[in-house]
Amino acid sequence: MTSALALYIHWPFCKFKCPYCDFNSHVRERINHPEWKAAYLEEMRFYREKTGPRRLHSVFFGGGTPSLMETDTVAAIIAEADKLWGLPAGTEITLEANPTSVEADKLRGFKAAGVNRVSLGVQSLRDADLKKLGRQHSAAEALTAVRTAAQIFDRYSFDLIYARPGQGVADWKQELDEALAYGGGHMSLYQLTIEEGTQYHTLHQRGELKIPDENTAADMYELTQEIMDERGLPAYEISNHARTGEESRHNLVYWRYGDYAGIGPGAHGRLTVNGVKLATRAHKAPELWMQWVQRAGHGSHPFEVIDSYKRGQEMLLMGLRLREGVSLDAFQKETHTPLSQFINQNRLQKLVDEGLLEATDQNIRATAAGRQRLNSILSYLASQQSV
Numbered sequence: 001m002t003s004a005l006a007l008y009i010h011w012p013f014c015k016f017k018c019p020y021c022d023f024n025s026h027v028r029e030r031i032n033h034p035e036w037k038a039a040y041l042e043e044m045r046f047y048r049e050k051t052g053p054r055r056l057h058s059v060f061f062g063g064g065t066p067s068l069m070e071t072d073t074v075a076a077i078i079a080e081a082d083k084l085w086g087l088p089a090g091t092e093i094t095l096e097a098n099p100t101s102v103e104a105d106k107l108r109g110f111k112a113a114g115v116n117r118v119s120l121g122v123q124s125l126r127d128a129d130l131k132k133l134g135r136q137h138s139a140a141e142a143l144t145a146v147r148t149a150a151q152i153f154d155r156y157s158f159d160l161i162y163a164r165p166g167q168g169v170a171d172w173k174q175e176l177d178e179a180l181a182y183g184g185g186h187m188s189l190y191q192l193t194i195e196e197g198t199q200y201h202t203l204h205q206r207g208e209l210k211i212p213d214e215n216t217a218a219d220m221y222e223l224t225q226e227i228m229d230e231r232g233l234p235a236y237e238i239s240n241h242a243r244t245g246e247e248s249r250h251n252l253v254y255w256r257y258g259d260y261a262g263i264g265p266g267a268h269g270r271l272t273v274n275g276v277k278l279a280t281r282a283h284k285a286p287e288l289w290m291q292w293v294q295r296a297g298h299g300s301h302p303f304e305v306i307d308s309y310k311r312g313q314e315m316l317l318m319g320l321r322l323r324e325g326v327s328l329d330a331f332q333k334e335t336h337t338p339l340s341q342f343i344n345q346n347r348l349q350k351l352v353d354e355g356l357l358e359a360t361d362q363n364i365r366a367t368a369a370g371r372q373r374l375n376s377i378l379s380y381l382a383s384q385q386s387v
């Protein structure tokens with residue numbers, strides 16, 4: 001996918017830091033919005049010099065909380081993206097938003113700026129759980145925001161987190177049924193994980209935070225697949241569900257190992273330049289990133305060349321998350337190595353026999369059971385020991 005390019009814009013600021021979140025997000029009392037707008041445009045111009053003329057496939061404003069951006073900043077970034085690379089009619093332009101009443105009121109402004117898809121961080125429809133998750137909205141506010149998004153945008157999505165502290169399978173089933181009454185063509189349903197460096201991790205280590213055990217979480221996952229399949233929104237990726245044609249085009253670029261430019265503090269990217277795959281990574285600290293952009297025109301660390309073996313590893317890591325799996329033809333084009341020579345064939349066959357993978361002469365993909373155990377499968381496949 002070297003002809004098309006996805007563009008990711010990272011807004012690093014939030015009003016509050018959620019206790020489960022390990023994303024590159026920061027709380028600041030004041031933000032100089034004109035300065036940030038200028039810095040984004042400057043770094044975009046830097047990356048245009050690196051990519052050359054490419055057709056933009058999608059634009060995604062992530063964070064952090066991009067709905068805290070001023071609408072004219074979003075409009076300026078979209079206009080600059082069109083000027084630098086070109087935005088064909090119908091290009092997917094997504095913005096993540098919190099469903100507070102204040103931010104929901106800005107949705108029409110984002111639509112006028114050029115955004116045509118929103119993703120709302122609802123996370124729960126239970127007020128008590130929203131407080132535990134550190135969210136600043138109520139369930140009623142969240143549903144109002146979803147209804148507002150549905151009125152403004154043809155395409156919208158919202159997120160929910162399950163396997164929360166104290167949550168049982170029956171509780172999750174009821175909540176998911178309620179959520180589906182408001183769902184459009186896409187929903188993201190994430191299992192809560194305890195990430196190092198978060199407040200939840202500290203509490204969990206102390207024994208002060210208990211989450212459902214692995215068997216209960218697995219039951220919730222399987223129930224989720226069953227319900228979403230029945231409702232016509234099957235999983236096209238481990239945690240993402242959509243009606244046919246409503247998949248996130250931007251995120252599919254990541255999972256299919258396409259090229260994307262990451263703009264903003266902590267943003268990562270993958271770019272193919274003259275046949276060489278490059279990993280890009282920006283400074284995480286917002287103030288340091290800003291200083292680098294103002295001094296050098298970009299806030300990136302030196303680019304890293306990704307060799308053929310690592311390209312194969314990354315392609316498997318991302319592609320096996322998808323229901324469609326990894327195309328053998330695409331794998332060979334990306335790595336210049338047949339998949340049969342890249343992974344241990346004895347181990348592959350064992351995983352196929354155990355019902356965790358399916359392999360044909362066209363692709364390799366994880367089964368529903370395999371997608372639950374993907375990290376273990378990838379580690380097992382990567383071993384060069386024969387069995």
